[in-house]
Amino acid sequence: xxxxxxxxxxxxxxxxxFAFAATLMVVNFDMADNxxxxxxxxxxxxxxFVSFFVLVAIWWVHYNFFRRTNYMDNVLIALNAILLFVxxxxxxxxxxxxxxxxxxxxxxxxxxxxxxxxxxVGFLLIFLxxxxxxxxxFKKTEQNADSLVLFxxxxxxxxxVVVALISVxxxxxxxxxxxxxxxxxxxxxxxxxxxxxxxxxKTYESL
Numbered sequence: 489x490x491x492x493x494x495x496x497x498x499x500x501x502x503x504x505x506f507a508f509a510a511t512l513m514v515v516n517f518d519m520a521d522n523x524x525x526x527x528x529x530x531x532x533x534x535x536x537f538v539s540f541f542v543l544v545a546i547w548w549v550h551y552n553f554f555r556r557t558n559y560m561d562n563v564l565i566a567l568n569a570i571l572l573f574v575x576x577x578x579x580x581x582x583x584x585x586x587x588x589x590x591x592x593x594x595x596x597x598x599x600x601x602x603x604x605x606x607x608x609v610g611f612l613l614i615f616l617x618x619x620x621x622x623x624x625x626f627k628k629t630e631q632n633a634d635s636l637v638l639f640x641x642x643x644x645x646x647x648x649v650v651v652a653l654i655s656v657x658x659x660x661x662x663x664x665x666x667x668x669x670x671x672x673x674x675x676x677x678x679x680x681x682x683x684x685x686x687x688x689x690k691t692y693e694s695l
Contacts, residue, residue, distance in 0.1 A: 512579065513540060543579060553621060564624060604659035604670040619642050619649060625638050
């Protein structure tokens with residue numbers, strides 16, 4: 489007979505990976521030897537600032553998953569491991585993306601397209617893992633009004649996946665790169681999540 493999984497150890501391991509990702513960002517933070525404030529230093533600081541707080545946001549979303557369910561099995565462990573792997577990978581294209589806003593690191597539209605694709609794939613995989621984790625937990629727990637929260641967030645994060653996929657396709661096609669159009673596509677997340685929330689509430693309000 490199998491023993492129940494220790495969720496505490498899974499959360500502790502996950503937190504260690506997020507801490508390692510933050511450490512990698514610090515190690516890769518560039519500072520001039522004479523501590524002079526230059527454009528390069530400013531760019532490095534801003535890329536570190538944005539990357540760190542995006543990492544915190546991912547950690548917060550991950551933390552909330554474990555607040556909403558006590559269910560755990562091998563499938564969720566595997567999905568969680570993939571999410572952590574991608575989160576480690578995701579930090580570096582994000583830093584490069586911020587540096588490109590400051591006019592550094594990207595020399596051509598092809599470089600910019602590749603960066604948007606790289607960023608989009610990382611974003612897509614992170615929220616695909618989260619969506620699948622929520623859906624799997626919903627399917628494996630007793631379905632009632634409380635468990636519908638899991639189903640709601642499975643659909644909620646599926647929107648992130650779809651929008652990221654659209655952005656990747658646009659970037660790969662080279663459409664609107666001059667104006668950063670693949671990045672502006674992420675602005676669809678807000679309206680679509682709002683619509684999904686209203687539709688979900690209307691559909692399941694009787695439960």
